[in-house]
Amino acid sequence: MSRVLIVAKSEFLTLVKTKAFIISIILMPVLMGAFFLFMSFAARNIDVETRPFAVIDGTGVLFEPLRAAATVRNAQAITDGERTGPEFVPSKVATDMRSSDDLKLELSEQVRTKKLFAFVEIPADVITATGGGVSSVRYYAENTTYEPLPRWLQAALNEEITKLRFDGAGIDQDLIARLNTRIPLSTFGLVERTTDGTVTEAVEVDELARALVPGFFLILMFMTVMTSAQHLLNAIIEEKMSKISEVLLGSVTPVQLLMGKLFGVVGVALLLTFVYFSGALYALFSSGRWDLFDPALLAWFVVFVVCAALLYGSVFLALGSACSDLKDAQSMMQPAIILLLLAYMGSFVVIQNPESNIAIGMSFFPTMTPFAMMLRMAMPPGPPMWHVLLSLAGLIGTTAFCLWAASRIFRVGILMQGKAPTLPELLKWIRA
Amino acid sequence: MNAIAVQGISKRFGEHQAVDEVSITVPKGSIYGFIGPNGSGKTTTIRMIMNILVPDSGTVSVLGHTRASDFRDDVGYLPEERGLYKKMTVGRVLRYYGQLKGKPITEIDKEMKEWLARLQLSDWADKKVEQLSKGMAQKVQFIASVISQPELLILDEPFSGLDPVNAEALKDAVLELRSRGTTIVFSTHDMNAAERLCERIFMIFKGRTVLDGTLDEIQKEYALDTVRVRVTGGAPMLTGLPSVESVNDHGNYQDVRLTGDPQAFLQQLVQKTAVQQFEIKKPSLHDIFVRIARPAEADLTAAALGAN
Known part of the structure; x- marks a missing residue:
């Protein structure tokens, strides 16, 4: 176990010390903030x-x-x-x-x-x-x-x-205006009776809660998974191209190496979550919108982001280990990237109507669960608990399977040089 | 006790039998040379000893253990294809590799300081690997394999690509480790280094063991069939004699490889011409290597001709 942690620590430090990461974690929110400021300034001043x-x-x-x-x-x-x-x-x-x-x-x-x-x-x-x-x-x-x-x-x-x-x-036009006065419509959640018998005030649903909170979860999830997976791919290709893999395999087993790398990026995913949530909480605090903060949702996000980092990380790592250079890797990665993009793009369907059959179906599809189920949970009325647990079970099962398959591919792939394997060859490695 | 005891291991990749029933015994404290032409199965055998590849059959025991997790920390390994993280500093790479062998940082740092000084790299500990020259990087790779103070050190082609000065520094380091009691196995194409450093030589060819013994034993085995002669009339006088397999003509003298007894050949020769010099030659490791491996080239040529 300790070897896994040593690999994880090295992987974590390597990633968080890269310029790209520092830029993405610090500069990204700053740039986005600056962009919005500029936009509002420009809107006021451009003409x-x-x-x-x-x-x-x-x-x-x-x-x-x-x-x-x-x-x-x-x-x-x-x-x-x-x-x-x-x-x-x-x-x-x-x-x-x-x-x-x-x-x-x-x-x-x-x-x-x-x-x-x-x-x-x-x-x-x-x-x-x-x-x-x-x-x-x-x-x-x-x-x-x-x-x-x-x-x-x-x-x-x-x-x-x-x-x-x-x-x-x-x-008289004033009379017409008075008679034509339009009435607004406000959207509320449902009224509930609490345990002490009183009826709770229905909560008015505002656009901020409806779109901003799920949008935040969605973007953070995508960014975290993308950063982790991309790093793993680059790291494994570097190790293969610089012939480091075999040196490492003289000290640790392929499974230890694989798990260490994955734990490293899970650490990075948690760091990103921590940083961005801190920022979001600060924003909520300063705007007096504490009501939008739900600790249970945060906890679920952590569960889903860890599963997503492991699931996508293991797929990227396995495919990366089978390639000998970045060019091969890029074409090899396409199916995995499409899977990830589908989960991300599909999530907009969920945001529009979280209770539609297609949204429910997507939240049960393991590669989409971290995105779609998270969004369903972040939007009222929220899914029944058995939906959440069932999808989580599916996600954990799939993640476990991917980890197992990845370790099989990794074992063979990491020592391979030259032509990238075909899909049937990869399947053979898994079964071998 | 033996540092390595390999019994009849085989490995097949698809149609290709990479290693076929190879057995090796490496006594503790020895320097063991592993020679063989490219593609003969050296690296595959070493990978099986390190448990990076699992043999199809046969058993491997290292330092008395058959489970890799029991011996891995006590074995230093420098693979033929080796690399370092370019963006890491020399110190960080060495610490990382040392930690992966389960050594505490304090011990690693002490060992690292000594080795960097010995190989004239002390000023480079905080530099990034990408700033090192190729020779320096190779020395750092060597340090990475010995930083955990292993009982057994396996070096796959440690001298390839090194300039003579660095190669010499590394050879001295190997001898120093040997004097501390480390068992060393290294594979090499450098027959001079093997002859100079190794107490025992093991040669694998086409996946099979062809030589295994001390240098003396091996030379004795191959000594009797080559003689160096200087005769009146030169090389033409040697052709047609019954036990001559081949003649390597050096002008003033000839090396003759025999199929029979050298004494009988001498009698035949004396009857034919005047003999100025007759010497039973002690073959160099290089000669033996070439003698064993050359048919492979002939096979390759035949195969190439066949293909055309």
Whole structure:
């Protein structure tokens, strides 16, 4: 046993001391945080330009209200004396008896020469026309992917036109707004009676609990398994390419070597879990969302992440031991990677509806159990306990089988050089 | 007591019989040379002794134990294909290998310091392996195999690829270990080293034992059939004599391999020409090796011709 621990310790230290690992464990959250900060900063600051646009107002009554709306909007885009959004500056175009085409040509030229950002043509019948014959307001711009201006124009014009229509029909628009007030719908969990007979308050389900917590579990599980498996693969290939394996086999048995390596990456998986959970708990603590922390879920996560690291680790290690160089290993790895990606991608189905038959089925499929069952447990109402235990039994059984098969392949593979074996050959090694 | 007692071990890989009924006995405290051409089964035999491969038949006992877990810690092993972790420091690699043999860190560190100093590597303990030259790395590999102070040391081609200075340093180290009582088995292609260092020589060829004994015993066995002669008329005078198997003509003298008694050959020769020199030659290990292994090349050539 002590030899297994010596190998495990060396493997653990080798991995956690690599630059790649340090970057992934420390820099990754920092980078992600920085990315979100940048995104929110960029969203607020990216567009503070003045956007002059011309209005060909066929109705003759919409320009003034539009200018007033633009003034209000521009005032809102200033926070603490600093501009945080674009400034929309409408100008009215005098038609001067010119033909519509001439006018539009001239305005297009002005857009090209950057005197204008865009121009908009409001048809004369836009207020009166209803039903199928509504004319559309036409927005012309060089930069047609720029969204804020046309979006605002559409909203502002529609509001004004609706108001004019109601006024024309002699209806009080405020009354309409009051009568049309929409009611919100909030989602709650179920009401329960506690042991002392009182009825518990149903808990309002918020989006954070619904998506963020399972998403966190999913990403952490995937990252941990991927880091561990990838490291094992590289380590075993290095040992084979640098001819270290046989030196080690003079001191330990292949099974001790295999188990030592796997325990090493289980240690790494637990370290990653610890670091990221500490971060998550800190975030929950500082945002006052302690209610989202469930120690039982954390404990289950540890169980599943250990099983996943062992399961995928043993598969990667066995396949890696059968290859003599990284190129061979990469093609050999593909089925295992696909299995892992399937488990990861499939989990999004579980997030959408954790109680669907497909989600339940996936949570019982051993290679997917660590992902799918974890998600089902992290989302209300949660699976019945027998589901969890049965899937865990399947997972442990499969992991044990993979460890056994891996040790058989490893024993032969680690001394092999040259061509990578075919699948039938691998099966022969297992049966030998 | 014997350090190694191997009884009739065989190993087959698919169609290829790598080792066939080989038996070896290595007395404790001896230096045992393991020779044989490439692909003759040396490494497979060593791997079976180390329990890295399991023999199809036969028994292996090392230091009196048949279970590998009972002897593994007392055996140092330097495989032919050996390597070090490039990113680790020399000190960390040696500690790791020492710990895998169950030695406490304090003992490992003491031993490591001594060996690094002896092989002029003291300044390199904290350097990464990738910074070492090839010769230095080989010396570190050697230290890795002896750092646990093993009772039995198995070295597979320890001198291959070393420059003469480093090879000499390693040979001295081997002799030093021998004087401390370590039993040493090493395989080599370097016949001079084998002749100089080994008390007993074992040769395996095509998976079978072909030589096993002290150098004297082996030389005696092969001595009688080669004579060096200098005769009037040179090499042509030797052809056609009944017991001559082959003649190696060196110009002024000839080495003649005989199938019969050298004395009878001398009588035949005296009747034919004047004999200036007649010497029953003590063959070198190299000669014996070549004599045993050469037919393999002939077989290979025949096989190649057949294939064409």
